[in-house]
Amino acid sequence: MIDRRAALRLSGVALGTSALAACSSAKPAAASPSAAASSADRAGSSQVLYLIRHAEKPQGGAPYGVQESGERDKRSLTIRGWTRAGALIGLFTSGERGITPPQHLVAARPVQSRRPLETLTPLSGKAGLPIDSAIDPDDIAQLAATLRRTPGVTLTAWEHEHLPAIAVALGTVTPTPPTKWPGDRFDVVWVFRRKAGASTWQFSQIPQLLLGGDQDRVI
Numbered sequence: 001m002i003d004r005r006a007a008l009r010l011s012g013v014a015l016g017t018s019a020l021a022a023c024s025s026a027k028p029a030a031a032s033p034s035a036a037a038s039s040a041d042r043a044g045s046s047q048v049l050y051l052i053r054h055a056e057k058p059q060g061g062a063p064y065g066v067q068e069s070g071e072r073d074k075r076s077l078t079i080r081g082w083t084r085a086g087a088l089i090g091l092f093t094s095g096e097r098g099i100t101p102p103q104h105l106v107a108a109r110p111v112q113s114r115r116p117l118e119t120l121t122p123l124s125g126k127a128g129l130p131i132d133s134a135i136d137p138d139d140i141a142q143l144a145a146t147l148r149r150t151p152g153v154t155l156t157a158w159e160h161e162h163l164p165a166i167a168v169a170l171g172t173v174t175p176t177p178p179t180k181w182p183g184d185r186f187d188v189v190w191v192f193r194r195k196a197g198a199s200t201w202q203f204s205q206i207p208q209l210l211l212g213g214d215q216d217r218v219i
Contacts, residue, residue: 046196054115055081102155144169
């Protein structure tokens with residue numbers, strides 16, 4: 001198995017293909033999945049939507065954002081962000097913790113930020129799934145319409161300030177999702193499930209528990 005710690009030793013100018021390869025071996029933290037929820041996803045749900053915030057970003061200085069090529073870029077993820085992006089492979093492909101592997105990937109169009117697209121890039125490569133990144137970050141109505149009509153399981157990475165509005169735009173959701181996504185949280189998955197023929201989404205949250213410092217409580 002490739003040692004994921006190699007990714008943590010990379011500097012901002014050295015991140016590239018080797019970093020993603022190291023990240024791709026990341027495993028989710030052990031936690032008991034809900035057998036009932038997992039079974040419902042496979043057998044009874046017409047749609048499952050996972051919403052996540054993009055991974056860690058620079059805060060105006062070091063650690064800096066870097067592209068896959070290693071070029072410094074304030075619009076990109078930090079090394080920790082790329083490490084989380086790699087660790088998401090295990091979280092969304094293992095079938096553990098009640099998470100069904102996605103069939104569709106959606107990210108905000110890289111207008112001012114490349115981070116939503118970069119967050120899904122390692123998973124896209126590992127799973128062989130294209131990323132739909134055609135929707136502008138602030139076009140919430142179009143995104144919600146796209147998600148509502150996409151069958152199966154969809155994972156979406158977006159900017160955190162828009163995530164509560166996306167939840168509202170989906171329609172009727174119970175219980176009501178939080179109205180604000182905290183600026184310091186990169187480690188939560190919002191889950192929306194809707195059975196065939198139902199008009200109401202069932203909402204829940206899953207802590208990612210992928211990196212040191214990730215919290216075990218939801219938003």
